[in-house]
Amino acid sequence: MHCFRKVTDDLYWVGGNDRRIELFENIFPLSDGVSYNSYLLLDEKTVLIDSADYAVGRQFLENVKAALDGRSLDYLIVNHMEPDHCAMIDELVLRYPDMQIIGNAKTFPMISQFFDFDLEGKKVIVKEGDTFSTGKHTLHFVMAPMVHWPEVMMTYDETDKILFCADAFGTFKALNGNIFNDEVDFDRDWLDEARRYYTNIVGKYGMQVQSVLKKAAGLDIQMLCPLHGPIWRTDLDYIIGKYDKWSRYEPEEKGVMIAYASMYGNTENMAEILANLLAEEGVKNICMHNISKTHVSELIADSFKYSHIVLAAPTYNNGIYPLMDNYLEDMKALALKNRTIAVLGNGSWAPQSTKLISTKISEMKDMSLMVANVTIKSSVKDEQMEELKSLARQIAEEVL
Numbered sequence: 001m002h003c004f005r006k007v008t009d010d011l012y013w014v015g016g017n018d019r020r021i022e023l024f025e026n027i028f029p030l031s032d033g034v035s036y037n038s039y040l041l042l043d044e045k046t047v048l049i050d051s052a053d054y055a056v057g058r059q060f061l062e063n064v065k066a067a068l069d070g071r072s073l074d075y076l077i078v079n080h081m082e083p084d085h086c087a088m089i090d091e092l093v094l095r096y097p098d099m100q101i102i103g104n105a106k107t108f109p110m111i112s113q114f115f116d117f118d119l120e121g122k123k124v125i126v127k128e129g130d131t132f133s134t135g136k137h138t139l140h141f142v143m144a145p146m147v148h149w150p151e152v153m154m155t156y157d158e159t160d161k162i163l164f165c166a167d168a169f170g171t172f173k174a175l176n177g178n179i180f181n182d183e184v185d186f187d188r189d190w191l192d193e194a195r196r197y198y199t200n201i202v203g204k205y206g207m208q209v210q211s212v213l214k215k216a217a218g219l220d221i222q223m224l225c226p227l228h229g230p231i232w233r234t235d236l237d238y239i240i241g242k243y244d245k246w247s248r249y250e251p252e253e254k255g256v257m258i259a260y261a262s263m264y265g266n267t268e269n270m271a272e273i274l275a276n277l278l279a280e281e282g283v284k285n286i287c288m289h290n291i292s293k294t295h296v297s298e299l300i301a302d303s304f305k306y307s308h309i310v311l312a313a314p315t316y317n318n319g320i321y322p323l324m325d326n327y328l329e330d331m332k333a334l335a336l337k338n339r340t341i342a343v344l345g346n347g348s349w350a351p352q353s354t355k356l357i358s359t360k361i362s363e364m365k366d367m368s369l370m371v372a373n374v375t376i377k378s379s380v381k382d383e384q385m386e387e388l389k390s391l392a393r394q395i396a397e398e399v400l
């Protein structure tokens, strides 16, 4: 049975939710699933805006058919060619053979890479600023290269002032019937997953996000329709503000994230002591992660959130404890900047983790390394308590 919702008088959400999925992109754990949003505009012409993942393909096709209510599908706009949104294109071509596909110059070569059907006579190629009338509605195309693939574009409905914004403003988590931001408590129930989605999937492309935000500022936007998560029809400044901050790599909060690795508990003990000392200095906003138990995507999300990060890890085979190394590599790949970092190292015969972690951080752009790093040999001794106290004082001075 079809399962869709009305967005406006002539626009329908025809996507689907996947709560069986374990790993998004086969990397990111999803405890609450994900939605694949697709939108159908029923004007003089019928226009589908993006398709969906195979996982929800059957539901999606049923939704499209039911919402069309006997009409044929005239156009498919492809804002993004990632398979979680384009997987159903060839099935749509089979079902609606007269359907034309609207994309940009970079869209169509990708369609031919992923699919084998003949594009001859089906292509409508658009570029920045082009408009397209569907009857009552005028659509206007905004290129968004590398947010987060090269072919990404957004479609702005000038008539109803809706921006179909591809993966931007998207989030993990399936929709629980409530498809609009004003039907959910976004700050309480969605923000953490929105941050984890943005920072891990789009985080590297802050500059490109900034340039799209500048273009968007020139449009009168009343609604944001992303490809994952709730549709924004109120309080748009809230989510645009978050994106602005994240893409400028500005911390959301003054606070300390302590991310530690530990095999036998001694580095963990040092991290716990530092947390207590920070609390005694008056720091309240402290977040701690045992990185062996916390997925790296959560570490990345919190690294974007907090202003100060303490990294603690033992030396391992003359190198950095592997999970810490993996986290640092991810941090570098996602281009995190503008954070103050302190390092706590450990080793039983030739401790090197403090130096090696510090070197990796210094290779990243615009990171500020604290000088008061602490290295222990196997376990914390009285003489290191002063060093830890001094580090806590310095961090507290900056955070409070």
Ligand SMILES: Cc1cc2nc3c(=O)[nH]c(=O)nc-3n(C[C@H](O)[C@H](O)[C@H](O)COP(=O)(O)O)c2cc1C
Residues within 6 Å of the ligand: 261, 262, 263, 264, 265, 266, 267, 268, 314, 315, 316, 317, 318, 319, 346, 347, 348, 349, 350, 351, 352, 377, 378, 379
């Ligand atoms: C497989 C393995 C490799 C290690 N390699 C080194 C090393 O290269 N240099 C060193 O000083 N300590 C090395 N250590 C020792 C640990 O870094 C050290 O015992 C540390 O105190 C462990 O901290 P933890 O109690 O937080 O796990 C190694 C330990 C293990 C288990």
